Amino acid sequence: MRSERRGGMSRQAPVAPPLGSGRFLFILIIVGLACVTLMGRITLLQVIDRPFLQSQGDARTLRHEAIPAHRGMITDRNGEPLAISTPVVTLWANPQELPTDGIQLFMLAQALGMTPDDFAARIERYSGREFMYLRRQMTPEAAQRILDLRTPGVYPQREYKRYYPAGEVAAQLLGVTNVDDVGQEGLELSYQPYLAGHPGQRRVIKDRRGRLVRELGIMRDAQPGGDLALSIDQRIQYMAYRELRAAVAKNEADGGVLVMMDARTGEVLAMANLPSYNPNNRTGLDPRGLRNQALVDVFEPGSVMKPLAMAAILESGIVDRNAIVDTSPGWMRLDQFTIRDFRNYGELDLPGILEHSSNVGMSRLALRLSDTAIWEKYNQLGLGQAPGTGFPGEANGSLPAPVRWSRSERATLSYGYGLSVTAVQLAGAYTALANNGVRLPPSLLRLSEPPQGVQAIDPTVANDLLHILETSVGAYTGGRRAQVEGYRVGGKTGTVRKIGQQGYTTDAYRSVFAGIAPISDPRIVTVVMIDHPKAGEFYGGAVAAPVFSSVTGNALRLLDVPPDLEVDDE
Structure with missing residues (x-):
């Protein structure tokens, strides 16, 4: 420190304050404000905004x-x-997360079975979205091989x-x-x-x-x-499909249907259709194979309706059970139409009319009845009505109301023309013949107990017709190929002309057989229809009856139904 002397006196110079004290105070203030701001922010985040932030975090994780x-x-x-x-894995991707690396995309496209160009085009098409399928329904093993590539943006x-x-x-x-x-x-x-x-x-x-x-x-x-x-029995279903396919191939037919019902419960034991398709591999699918013809397609049944019309004739009381009908000369004229038999059968009793499938005999009997008698019987047997199975698109068939019917219309109805049915409806109607006159509604589901049926035919008449049907498949009849070794069976053949653009055709037929077995204690009813056989034979007894014989015989043995016919007697 320096001192000066002036006029005999000395004076000391003043001491300056430290240069950093104001700056230090300023820094303290800044730090304090920062701490206050930080504490406020922490309080805001932890107390006030915590629920919102928590929800946002959860939304992202x-x-x-x-x-x-x-x-x-x-x-x-x-x-x-x-x-x-069966469990499968579907792979999907977020196009916005997929890598841009060409090698990774190439490996992913190769694993998916796609070309790199196709895969790149697919990514470009979905570039504005966050989701696109890579491959649907893969086996877990195949999907895991792709996931092992660890490509970003690919998820299972x-x-x-x-x-x-x-x-x-x-x-x-x-x-x-x-x-x-x-x-x-x-x-x-x-x-x-x-x-x-x-x-x-x-x-x-x-x-x-x-x-x-x-x-x-x-x-x-x-x-x-x-x-x-x-209600289906898979064993019988396999046999029915196998035999139906063999018959369609042998006869070069367009297709076929087989329905087998339990005569005691109405349960459908087998329902086979051709053409068919493999539901596990639908490539090259023929759309015709999708149709369940047994339930959704209708056809004119032809002569298989004669036993059902005969029920109305016998119940009327107008015709004696021992009546004889003269069918000569084998044809008759009605309303400018000609009704013909295969040949002139002369005089026939009622079993003979069914055995020879005489259209003339049935027509002359039908014309003795009231206008509505046969229609009412068909209606009682469920024809023209939905079967009620619950199957989508099941057909009602067609049973025209008896309004101003001509004589020819009444006659043709008795031998199966002028109406249309499904195979299931026809089988359901035949359950009345097999079940003491009680018609059972068809069921596609297994039943715990028999359903309530409808008494559609007098029990005595049903029993008589059952035995007449047995004679219709005798050794010298058109239905003889329906016979089953060891069992008494009965049934009726039908050969129906198909309808073309100009009316009934002369070269296209449906071959039909409806039968019951065994006659002593009916267990099953089977209906077979082969559509347009072209290999030569087309009669129901030659084309459809053998299918009935094979399938019914195997089914009876599978169901452990005891034989009711000695082989020697047959």
């Missing part, structure tokens, strides 16, 4: 995933699976796929589901709400790539669909 419901199984009457659901989705062990054998009856496992045809469609079940839901945490981090719990359990037990 917490997911609600659907748990697919297992579709119910369809089985035959013995519990054998006819339609089951668990699903179920329908599988049909019987393949084409019962395709039209069961129907199919689409790629989303929703019923589209047949019983899969009819019972869609029952079979589908209800999906569940779970909460999970996933990372930003969609990978599962943790499962938080089940919010709602998946409810599997109900199982459906059909």
Whole structure:
């Protein structure tokens, strides 16, 4: 420190304050404000905005995933699976997350079985979206091989796929589901709400790539669909389809139908249709194969209706059971139409009229009845009415009301022309002959007890006709090829001209046979229809009756029905 002396006196210089003190105070103020701001922000985030931020965080990591419901199984009457659901994996991608690296995309396209150009075009098409399917319904093993590539933006989705062990054998009856496992045809469609079940839901945490981090719990359990037990016996169904296919091939026919019903319950034991298709592989599918002809297609039945018309004749009381009808000269004129027999059979009793399938004999008997007698009997037998099976699109058939009928119309109705039926309707009508006159409604589902039937035919008349039907397949009749070794059977053949653009054709037929077995204690009713056989033979006794014989014989043995006919007697 320096001092100065002036005028004999000395003075000391003043001390300056430290240069950093104001700056330090300023910094303290800034730090304090920062701490206050930080504390306020923390308070805002942790207290005020916490619920909002928590929800936003959960929205980016917490997911609600659907748990697919297992579709119910369809089985035959013995519990054998006819339609089951198997687990599969669907791969999807977020196009905005897919890598731009050409090598990765090339490897992914190759694994998916696509060309790189096609795959690139697909990505471009979905570039503005966040979802696109890569491959639907893959086996878990095949899907895992693609997931092992660890391509960003590729994710799995668990699903179920329908599988049909019987393949084409019962395709039209069961129907199919689409790629989303929703019923589209047949019983899969009819019972869609029952079979589908209800999906569940779970909460999970996933990372930003969609990978599962943790499962938080089940919010709602998946409810599997109900199982459906059909009346079909898979063993008989296989045999029916095999024999029908062989007959269609042998006779070069356009197709065929076979329906077998339990005569005691009305349950359908077999329902085969041709053409058919494989529901497990629908490539090159023929649309005709989708139709369940037994339930949705109608045809004029022809002479197989004669036993049912004969029931009305016998019940009328107008015609004696021992009546003799003169069918000479083998033809008759009615309303400018000519009704013909195969040949002149002369005088015939009632069994002889059915045995020889005389159109003239049936017409002369029918004309003795009231105008509505045969129509009323057909109506009681369920013709012209929906069978009530619940199958989608089942046909009502056609039974024209008896309004101003001509004599020729009354006559043709007695031998199976002028009306149309389905194979199931025809089989249902024949259950009345086999069941003491009680007609049973057809059922596609297994029944726990026999249904309430309708008394459509007098029991005595039904029993008489049952034995007349047995004589119609005797050794020297047109229906002899329907015979079954060891069993008494009965039935009626039918050969029906198809309708073309100019009316009835002369070169296109349907061959039909309807039969019952065994006669001593009826167990099954079978209807066979072969559409347009072109190999030469076309009569029902030559084309359809052998199919009845083979399928019915095997079915009776499978069902452990005891034989009622000695082979030597036959």
